[in-house]
Amino acid sequence: SAITNHMPTAELQALDAAHHMHPFTNGDELNAKGARVITRAKGVTLTDSEGNQILDAMAGLWCVNIGYGREELAEVAARQMRELPYYNTFFQTTHVPAIALANKLAELAPGDLNHVFFAGSGSEANDTNIRMVRTYWAMKGKPTKSVIISRKNAYHGSSVGSGSLGGMTYMHAQGGMPIPDIHHINQPHWYAEGGDMTPEEFGLARARELEEAILELGEDRVAAFIAEPVQGAGGVIIPPETYWPEIQRICDKYEILLIADEVICGFGRTGTWFGSITMGLRPDIMTIAKGLSSGYQPIGGSIVSDEVAAVIGSGEFNHGYTYSGHPVAAAVALENLRILEEERVVDHVRDVAAPHLKAKWEALSDHPLVGEARIIGLMGSLALTPHKDSRAKFASDAGTVGLICRERCFANNLVMRHVGDRMIISPPLVITPEEIDTLIARATKALDECH
């Protein structure tokens, strides 16, 4: 018989555990407790199979920027499916949704980032980037420039290529990663690793590790540096102000391509259209996904500079995905961008939501369990600590307190995520001041309950 929303939760959970393998989920935990069944969503609110109304302070996985339940996107998807549900963009064919979306992105992206290579996700887009930068240098007659420098604790996706770019050691430990010619330097995580340095000194020191790595590896071997403007999945790590200007200087000096992974920061998250704008970067390539379609359809891509596109376009780039520029995903993304623009959602983040949230979020640092509360735009983190003011970590079982806190949040109808003992948020960009007050009230109650 059909499996529907109307079935009892326990029955759905049993069927789920029997046949569905979940990403990034502990199987024993899943079997013991069962997965939460989300049945519908509207605005910033999820409904589960028990009828609970849950404020989603993670926008799904940092992606539902315009909020849930926008009919316009459903309409566009249905229309596009009827007209042209699928065609590819290989071998000298194209279609209107891909043309229109690429043109729109060229208009929105900063500087001379005017050309788009589509993918189905952020991971795929970063795999494209690995091949694109190596092909770029080979076509310029410098095939030895193949090393990509990334950062420890970065997240760039879960395919073997993008997982190698990422700096998550627990992923590398699965074997075969990182692939050759990927080099990781330290992250600019002052709270955890800054020691006695001021944030400014530390930001400079960590940026200079890029220069040291280039000199150690040899300038003639380094193709690119990749980083998230603000590290997201690593725990919302906002770099000291000295960090990015120094990185840009080093990339310019050694002619290293700069890849800004905007999968989270793109499309308004930090209060401007792209994290690169907020941080004052001039990337050669930007990785995009998530907020590009607000998660309504799977789509990602690489937006590349005139120079990179000219070199890559001078021959055949032997790369592409069946769903590169998928017409339904592209049409939905275009409609999402129309809504973001016409409803001035990025202005709402900058002028209304982010200032309102910032004041209340930073006040959470007064809580006995919170060592640091930081936020930029609508992405924020709380460092949980056993000893306030000393930046101390919990001695054993790192992440246990974070996990308990996440569970207390959920019990209070709030989705916050934990990364070890950091609590993080990234709510839909359309969140109202009243909803922010609810978020803060529930987060405070959860913190109180796990103290």
Ligand code: PLP
């Ligand atoms: N890059 C960043 C910065 C991300 O945060 C993510 C996903 O969280 C990815 C890439 C991978 O994107 P996807 O899960 O769509 O493959």
